[in-house]
Amino acid sequence: MPSLKDLRNRISSVKSTKKITSAMKMVAAAKLKRAQDNAEKTRPYARKMSEIVNSLVENNKSKEFKFSEKKKKTTRNILLIVCSADRGLCGGFNGSIIKFSKKLSEKIINDGGKVSYIFVGKKAYQSLQRFCGESILDFFSDIANPSIKFELASSIRDKILELFLNNSMDECHLVYTEFKSAISQTVQSLKLLPLNALETNNNNSSNKSYDFEPSEEEILNEIIPKNIAIQIHTALLENLASEQGSRMTAMDNATRNANDMIDNLTLFYNRSRQALITKELIEIISGAEAV
Amino acid sequence: MKQFKLEIISPNEVVFEKEIDLVILPGREGDFGILKDHMPFLTSLRVGIAYIYLEKKIIETFLVTGGIVEVSQNRCSLLTEEAINTNSVSSTNKTEESSNKDEINLKRLKERALEKLYYS
Numbered sequence: 001m002p003s004l005k006d007l008r009n010r011i012s013s014v015k016s017t018k019k020i021t022s023a024m025k026m027v028a029a030a031k032l033k034r035a036q037d038n039a040e041k042t043r044p045y046a047r048k049m050s051e052i053v054n055s056l057v058e059n060n061k062s063k064e065f066k067f068s069e070k071k072k073k074t075t076r077n078i079l080l081i082v083c084s085a086d087r088g089l090c091g092g093f094n095g096s097i098i099k100f101s102k103k104l105s106e107k108i109i110n111d112g113g114k115v116s117y118i119f120v121g122k123k124a125y126q127s128l129q130r131f132c133g134e135s136i137l138d139f140f141s142d143i144a145n146p147s148i149k150f151e152l153a154s155s156i157r158d159k160i161l162e163l164f165l166n167n168s169m170d171e172c173h174l175v176y177t178e179f180k181s182a183i184s185q186t187v188q189s190l191k192l193l194p195l196n197a198l199e200t201n202n203n204n205s206s207n208k209s210y211d212f213e214p215s216e217e218e219i220l221n222e223i224i225p226k227n228i229a230i231q232i233h234t235a236l237l238e239n240l241a242s243e244q245g246s247r248m249t250a251m252d253n254a255t256r257n258a259n260d261m262i263d264n265l266t267l268f269y270n271r272s273r274q275a276l277i278t279k280e281l282i283e284i285i286s287g288a289e290a291v
Numbered sequence: 292m293k294q295f296k297l298e299i300i301s302p303n304e305v306v307f308e309k310e311i312d313l314v315i316l317p318g319r320e321g322d323f324g325i326l327k328d329h330m331p332f333l334t335s336l337r338v339g340i341a342y343i344y345l346e347k348k349i350i351e352t353f354l355v356t357g358g359i360v361e362v363s364q365n366r367c368s369l370l371t372e373e374a375i376n377t378n379s380v381s382s383t384n385k386t387e388e389s390s391n392k393d394e395i396n397l398k399r400l401k402e403r404a405l406e407k408l409y410y411s
Binding site for chain 2: 041044045046048049052056132150204209210211212214218219222223226230233
């Protein structure tokens with residue numbers, strides 16, 4: 001049984017942990033607001049852009065163009081862009097990203113493909129470093145300081161387009177966390193390249209035949225790199241918002257747990273103090289009776 | 292007059308969304324106007340000014356830094372990296388000095404946009 005002093009120490013240490021977690025929760029909540037605003041503002045642009053690209057690609061099913069699938073190769077080189085956080089203490093956020101990308105790359109390897117990686121954010125990089133070995137092409141960190149810049153997305157875009165066009169990469173997927181609300185986020189992968197028509201949505205957009213100016217090909221060549229950059233950018237923004245949301249809930253839980261723990265420990269402390277007093281009283285009384 | 296919907300969207304916000312009569316846009320190969328029941332159309336823009344008409348009057352003008360226009364089913368979407376409402380600029384330039392400043396600002400913006408276009 002711990003002594004009263006041990007209990008007191010324990011209680012005070014839990015109290016200071018609680019102070020830290022509740023402060024972190026407050027900071028995360030403030031950052032979440034901003035990150036969420038940013039993410040939501042960019043959404044309409046990205047959605048419209050991908051709508052246009054999808055309908056364009058759908059109309060182009062038969063033709064082969066610059067960014068479409070290459071059919072000749074047997075082994076596929078696949079690039080994963082893994083977006084994670086720079087810091088921990090945000091619940092299962094980084095863990096689920098790491099698990100997801102590991103599963104995805106194992107699946108690709110089992111299918112006979114080769115995987116290479118670009119990491120954005122320290123956490124996934126650190127824990128997947130050993131797993132990936134030589135195949136890490138690039139690594140970015142500290143992206144959200146002070147805010148996520150569009151230049152980062154364009155530089156990643158330039159890199160993957162270069163790889164794609166000189167045939168050292170056949171497919172590119174983006175792994176990120178979609179922000180649904182402060183308490184619900186899901187890890188997702190998004191196929192950036194090559195572009196093929198989505199089989200599923202055969203809605204009215206398929207019978208649209210556009211008039212192009214200057215020409216269909218030029219428009220495609222202009223719009224596709226733009227679309228890739230904006231998709232990466234939104235993914236990074238969503239990821240940041242998810243990180244803050246996840247951190248906020250994790251820290252909220254931690255604060256609540258610390259409260260419970262303090263309650264239990266205080267109860268236990270008072271009980272043992274009372275027991276000690278009672279024991280002393282009994283000793284005194286029985287001593288007096290003996291005399 | 293028959294009206295259709297125009298939306299101007301930039302990565303930071305939805306700049307404009309309204310039923311309008313006519314919009315005149317700076318296309319890569321020359322300016323063009325869009326009215327109701329335009330055929331499906333897709334083109335890219337150069338840096339320039341978009342004039343928006345409602346009831347035979349210009350209601351808004353925007354400086355756009357390139358971008359892409361999609362017209363389909365009486366809906367015109369303009370995706371641009373930056374769209375600046377020129378009304379908000381010109382309404383302030385009462386004095387010559389400030390109008391000069393605004394002009395310089397506009398010029399700079401245009402240069403920046405051109406640079407962007409050049410490098411992209």
